[in-house]
Amino acid sequence: MRTALFPEGFVWGVSTSAFQIEGATDRDGRGPSIWDAFAGGAYGDPACDHYARHPEDVRLMQDLGIAAYRFSVSWPRVLPEGHGRVNGPGLDFYDRLVDELLEAGIAPYATLYHWDLPQALQDGGGWTSRDVPRHFADYARVVYDRIGDRVDTWFTFNEPWVAAFLGHGSGVHAPGLRSASDAFVSAHHMLLAHGLGLEALRAQGAARAGVVLNLSPVLTPAQLGDMSTGIPEEDAEAVARIDALHNRQFLEPLLRGRYPAELLPLIEKTAGLGHIRDGDLDVIGRPIDLLGVNYYTPIAVQAQPSAPADPAFPGSEGVLFCSVPTAVTAMGWPIMPSGLSLLLRRLSEEYPETELMITENGADFEDVVTGDGIHDVDRISFVEEHLRALRTSIDEGARVRGYLLWSLLDCVEWADGYRRKFGIVHVDFTTQRRLLKDSALWYRDVIMRNGLGAERPKRPTLETVAARSGVSRATVSRVVNGEARVSPDVRAAVLRAVQELGYVPNAAARSLVTRRTDSVALVLSVPRHGGEALTSAVVQYVTSVLEGAGKQITLMLADTAESHRRIIRHVEARQVDGVVLVPPDGPDTLTERLARTGVPVVLLGKPAIASLVPHVDVDNAGGAREATRHLLDRGRRRIGVICGPMDLVAVQDRLAGHLATLHEDGLRPVIALAGLDSGSGAAAARELLSGDQDLDAVFATSDELAIGALEAAREKGLRVPEDLAVVGFGDIHAASCTTPALTTVRVPAADQALALARLLLSRLDGRHTSSVVLPTRLVVRATT
Numbered sequence: 155m156r157t158a159l160f161p162e163g164f165v166w167g168v169s170t171s172a173f174q175i176e177g178a179t180d181r182d183g184r185g186p187s188i189w190d191a192f193a194g195g196a197y198g199d200p201a202c203d204h205y206a207r208h209p210e211d212v213r214l215m216q217d218l219g220i221a222a223y224r225f226s227v228s229w230p231r232v233l234p235e236g237h238g239r240v241n242g243p244g245l246d247f248y249d250r251l252v253d254e255l256l257e258a259g260i261a262p263y264a265t266l267y268h269w270d271l272p273q274a275l276q277d278g279g280g281w282t283s284r285d286v287p288r289h290f291a292d293y294a295r296v297v298y299d300r301i302g303d304r305v306d307t308w309f310t311f312n313e314p315w316v317a318a319f320l321g322h323g324s325g326v327h328a329p330g331l332r333s334a335s336d337a338f339v340s341a342h343h344m345l346l347a348h349g350l351g352l353e354a355l356r357a358q359g360a361a362r363a364g365v366v367l368n369l370s371p372v373l374t375p376a377q378l379g380d381m382s383t384g385i386p387e388e389d390a391e392a393v394a395r396i397d398a399l400h401n402r403q404f405l406e407p408l409l410r411g412r413y414p415a416e417l418l419p420l421i422e423k424t425a426g427l428g429h430i431r432d433g434d435l436d437v438i439g440r441p442i443d444l445l446g447v448n449y450y451t452p453i454a455v456q457a458q459p460s461a462p463a464d465p466a467f468p469g470s471e472g473v474l475f476c477s478v479p480t481a482v483t484a485m486g487w488p489i490m491p492s493g494l495s496l497l498l499r500r501l502s503e504e505y506p507e508t509e510l511m512i513t514e515n516g517a518d519f520e521d522v523v524t525g526d527g528i529h530d531v532d533r534i535s536f537v538e539e540h541l542r543a544l545r546t547s548i549d550e551g552a553r554v555r556g557y558l559l560w561s562l563l564d565c566v567e568w569a570d571g572y573r574r575k576f577g578i579v580h581v582d583f584t585t586q587r588r589l590l591k592d593s594a595l596w597y598r599d600v601i602m603r604n605g606l607g608a609e610r611p612k613r614p615t616l617e618t619v620a621a622r623s624g625v626s627r628a629t630v631s632r633v634v635n636g637e638a639r640v641s642p643d644v645r646a647a648v649l650r651a652v653q654e655l656g657y658v659p660n661a662a663a664r665s666l667v668t669r670r671t672d673s674v675a676l677v678l679s680v681p682r683h684g685g686e687a688l689t690s691a692v693v694q695y696v697t698s699v700l701e702g703a704g705k706q707i708t709l710m711l712a713d714t715a716e717s718h719r720r721i722i723r724h725v726e727a728r729q730v731d732g733v734v735l736v737p738p739d740g741p742d743t744l745t746e747r748l749a750r751t752g753v754p755v756v757l758l759g760k761p762a763i764a765s766l767v768p769h770v771d772v773d774n775a776g777g778a779r780e781a782t783r784h785l786l787d788r789g790r791r792r793i794g795v796i797c798g799p800m801d802l803v804a805v806q807d808r809l810a811g812h813l814a815t816l817h818e819d820g821l822r823p824v825i826a827l828a829g830l831d832s833g834s835g836a837a838a839a840r841e842l843l844s845g846d847q848d849l850d851a852v853f854a855t856s857d858e859l860a861i862g863a864l865e866a867a868r869e870k871g872l873r874v875p876e877d878l879a880v881v882g883f884g885d886i887h888a889a890s891c892t893t894p895a896l897t898t899v900r901v902p903a904a905d906q907a908l909a910l911a912r913l914l915l916s917r918l919d920g921r922h923t924s925s926v927v928l929p930t931r932l933v934v935r936a937t938t
């Protein structure tokens with residue numbers, strides 16, 4: 155690893171928001187917010203009790219060398235009814251906070267709206283009402299009046315997309331509404347509120363003001379694997395539409411004073427255009443000084459005509475949101491630092507005049523509190539990889555002025571309550587004790603160095619535990635694997651070291667920490683004729699490898715729509731940690747529905763619909779090439795192909811390999827279509843042989859079909875191989891028993907099953923995984 159220093163003056167900081175950390179929801183005259191109502195008292199208070207403990211939190215930041223602290227002001231703390239009466243004690247709190255920050259040498263960055271609308275305003279229609287933007291501007295004025303003399307960086311809004319579309323579209327955030335029309339109207343009113351708020355701040359002399367957006371590159375599954383791949387024509391519209399809804403709906407009005415042209419008809423169809431009044435876009439598009447970028451993960455989509463709209467993306471009919479087969483955070487968000495580079499490159503190209511700041515980036519991982527700290531190596535790696543990506547973007551010319559990590563403290567993660575851990579500082583919510591995680595100490599070093607050192611964070615290993623407990627590695631291994639042959643004293647010493655170091659030994663021990671069930675569902679669809687051998691190999695090998703790794707297997711049959719629903723429910727309820735899926739032949743949505751549960755899934759065979767779920771397949775095209783080349787090498791020039799059902803992906807690939815090889819030699823194909831069994835193979839062969847092509851060879855996409863071809867040749871009195879050479883595919887048992895014995899392409903069934911089991915184990919370990927394609931092998935027998 156190389157060191158990566160950042161430009162001089164680069165700002166290192168952290169971000170938080172009022173509702174997520176303050177608590178004290180009914181103290182000193184604060185009014186209720188929509189999040190209090192939404193949480194129903196289940197979370198939000200005491201949160202991190204920052205309202206009372208801010209001096210300690212500021213000291214922590216000072217110790218870490220934090221240069222800028224982005225916090226949000228709680229609107230209902232300042233204006234309990236949302237407008238009108240100002241609550242002095244509420245403003246006093248921010249006044250004190252700003253003074254403490256300045257004393258500690260930390261620049262205060264204030265966000266005015268981080269989602270906690272006063273409930274009183276919600277009662278009057280909330281963001282669907284055009285009054286709220288006006289009230290927002292007044293609120294901005296009140297806050298600026300009090301702390302504007304000491305706060306030089308202002309953000310009007312945090313992530314209006316989330317507030318509008320998760321709050322009013324999918325309803326998973328406050329105020330919990332599900333109306334596509336309200337979502338679009340709210341989004342516009344938030345943009346308008348930003349514009350009016352900005353005007354108010356500027357009028358009073360704000361030095362630097364901007365807005366924060368959550369931006370994600372929108373990519374196709376293939377692009378996620380290889381960024382240099384272009385967007386396939388059939389997916390281009392889906393990608394553009396989601397990009398317009400998620401990114402451009404905000405970027406374009408804010409930075410160019412217009413809505414994306416392709417979005418307007420969609421807004422009009424859903425919500426009308428009456429809420430977008432003349433002059434609004436001029437207000438919204440006034441120049442900002444700084445665009446805050448929150449980046450966590452990319453979005454992957456592809457076109458799928460039958461897909462219904464996702465309520466968070468009204469108008470997304472026909473778009474399939476795909477899962478991404480990379481390591482994910484505990485939140486299930488795919489980790490993709492290259493997505494940040496892509497995003498910054500795009501912003502720099504499209505809006506070169508805009509200064510940028512990363513206002514949020516960070517990760518939720520399950521932490522283990524040990525006797526000597528919290529060794530959150532995953533969080534460190536996450537931030538480190540994103541900082542490397544950021545550094546590269548700055549080299550390429552991106553005008554990024556700072557990086558604010560999300561978040562300082564473990565806090566309330568909105569609808570997920572307290573279970574998410576984004577902090578670099580751990581908070582014990584029963585005692586409110588703060589504890590620096592390793593990531594905090596590591597970030598302190600980054601700040602001190604103004605960049606990354608050459609060292610990578612190290613995970614505690616078996617050796618570390620052995621050294622700490624003064625025993626051999628073998629002994630440690632015996633203890634963590636629960637073997638009996640260890641004295642109680644040694645066992646206790648090793649377990650203490652394991653605890654203190656936060657060492658996570660293996661799947662079994664990890665399950666103690668993560669409370670995983672350690673069970674895996676093996677989901678089988680009923681195979682079409684010919685697939686049984688593979689299915690039984692899968693059951694046999696997958697079961698034995700996974701059981702050997704300590705997993706329990708649940709077999710589930712996916713043969714009816716009801717069984718699909720049952721399986722999804724089972725997986726959604728987290729009754730399993732992983733799924734091995736032998737998907738149905740042909741197009742089907744079970745795979746994607748399972749993938750969306752966030753539980754690791756692996757597939758047997760390349761799926762009919764391109765998917766990000768990793769699969770194990772054989773090189774069907776390569777096998778067909780080899781078979782065809784073999785016939786050509788033996789001097790055969792007039793080769794017919796018998797093709798099984800064309801809706802099977804394997805058949806399509808085999809045909810493609812055959813055609814490509816013929817093409818190389820300038821030969822034309824002769825194709826007959828067939829079903830699955832030897833009877834239909836014989837019929838197709840008869841058709842081929844009765845034509846005037848005078849064939850000297852037949853390649854069949856399966857052994858069954860080839861066996862049918864042998865039968866047809868016999869009927870016609872053709873000698874095999876003298877008059878007609880025949881090659882099959884699959885190397886089923888019967889292939890070696892025909893007369894003469896069949897030349898065929900061997901498909902490694904057992905290897906596929908083993909690879910499938912291993913792939914799932916890697917995914918369960920959280921490792922990066924990609925699909926596996928196993929080689930086939932030509933088995934030359936007497937028919938050629």
Ligand code: FCB
Pocket residue numbers: 171174312313316368448514560567568576
């Ligand atoms: C962002 C929010 C922030 C926090 C992080 C994890 O969308 O702005 O409050 O919830 O996600």
